[in-house]
Amino acid sequence: MAVSNFTRFPLGHFPTPFEPLEALSRSLGGPKLFIKRDDCTGLAFGGNKTRKLEYLLADAVAQGSDMLVTAGGIQSNHVRQTAAAARRAGLGCIALLEAPAFTPDPVFYQSGNRLLDEVFNCQCVYLAAGQPDLNAKAQEYCNTLRSQGKAPYFIPVGGSNVVGALGYMSAAEELLQQTEANGQALDRIVLGTGSAGTQAGLVMGLRDAGVHTKVTGIAVSGTASEKISAVHDLCVQIGGYLGGVTAPEINEILVSDEFVGPGYGQPTNKTIEAINLTAQTEGVLLDPVYTGKAMAGLIQMVRSGEISSGENVLFLHTGGAPGLFAYPNFFSDPGGLKAAALNPVSA
Numbered sequence: 280m281a282v283s284n285f286t287r288f289p290l291g292h293f294p295t296p297f298e299p300l301e302a303l304s305r306s307l308g309g310p311k312l313f314i315k316r317d318d319c320t321g322l323a324f325g326g327n328k329t330r331k332l333e334y335l336l337a338d339a340v341a342q343g344s345d346m347l348v349t350a351g352g353i354q355s356n357h358v359r360q361t362a363a364a365a366r367r368a369g370l371g372c373i374a375l376l377e378a379p380a381f382t383p384d385p386v387f388y389q390s391g392n393r394l395l396d397e398v399f400n401c402q403c404v405y406l407a408a409g410q411p412d413l414n415a416k417a418q419e420y421c422n423t424l425r426s427q428g429k430a431p432y433f434i435p436v437g438g439s440n441v442v443g444a445l446g447y448m449s450a451a452e453e454l455l456q457q458t459e460a461n462g463q464a465l466d467r468i469v470l471g472t473g474s475a476g477t478q479a480g481l482v483m484g485l486r487d488a489g490v491h492t493k494v495t496g497i498a499v500s501g502t503a504s505e506k507i508s509a510v511h512d513l514c515v516q517i518g519g520y521l522g523g524v525t526a527p528e529i530n531e532i533l534v535s536d537e538f539v540g541p542g543y544g545q546p547t548n549k550t551i552e553a554i555n556l557t558a559q560t561e562g563v564l565l566d567p568v569y570t571g572k573a574m575a576g577l578i579q580m581v582r583s584g585e586i587s588s589g590e591n592v593l594f595l596h597t598g599g600a601p602g603l604f605a606y607p608n609f610f611s612d613p614g615g616l617k618a619a620a621l622n623p624v625s626a
């Protein structure tokens with residue numbers, strides 16, 4: 280079955296812009312860089328989860344659900360967009376939020392995405408750091424709700440199941456229309472990879488169209504082999520679900536784990552450098568958890584010559600900038616402390 284046969288619940292602004300990154304390309308002395316602005320999907324500051332949620336919400340509504348149940352980290356972009364989507368569809372939203380092991384900073388627990396969950400009145404359930412299986416917890420939660428007569432719709436971490444991944448199969452179609460109009464085929468796409476639905480959907484969407492652009496995922500957590508398996512498993516599931524399109528071999532799935540640093544949600548110096556360089560050349564905001572690491576990977580591949588200067592390379596901007604507000608200490612004059620020090624009333 281073709282992706283276009285599935286119902287979408289409209290949530291986003293599509294197509295998202297496809298643009299050259301001329302100043303960043305120049306500053307790297309590198310290949311022609313382009314960006315697909317999936318940070319501009321429009322729903323509650325946007326991001327890649329919006330595309331997945333259009334298919335997931337359509338399914339939730341078709342099943343007569345009365346609430347969405349999902350899970351993620353305290354600063355989850357996915358939870359923020361899911362909470363917004365639930366409200367748009369007139370549904371409740373419950374999110375299981377796992378605390379980070381790496382910071383006790385109250386700003387991390389109050390600002391950024393977390394603040395926005397409150398604005399959407401998402402019902403948050405807090406879990407200690409180090410959960411072995413957040414999806415299993417959320418499913419248990421759904422079972423309890425069902426026994427109380429509720430009709431919850433379970434959305435896995437990152438919205439990464441077959442239904443959610445359809446969002447990135449259709450994104451591949453949208454992108455191919457844009458590159459065709461632009462008259463330049465892409466040699467490679469670079470993106471951040473977490474729960475793997477974005478990379479899997481994109482890979483399958485390109486295959487479905489018979490296009491062989493390389494897709495390089497930059498892991499934001501875990502190891503390359505874990506991510507490669509996760510992407511491949513999901514590709515196989517999508518192939519089984521749709522029919523007519525087959526998954527690639529596992530050795531065709533490309534993921535680098537060189538930019539994870541100490542772990543999920545923990546930016547490295549290279550992450551911060553990538554955020555600052557992209558902001559200061561292009562005026563584009565990346566984030567400390569996903570796109571900063573993904574761009575650090577792209578920059579390194581250009582500098583090392585792994586990406587040659589003749590290539591056309593797309594950076595898929597998957598969103599996440601609201602997360603910047605949870606990481607003030609990684610940037611200069613965090614929180615305007617110099618200004619606060621000048622304020623005579625503050626004492």
Ligand SMILES: *Cc1c(COP(=O)(O)O)cnc(C)c1O
Nearest residue numbers: 356473474475477569597598599
């Ligand atoms: C969730 C997320 C990703 C990763 O997408 P997956 O489909 O989980 O691999 C990348 N960037 C941002 C900003 C995200 O929120």
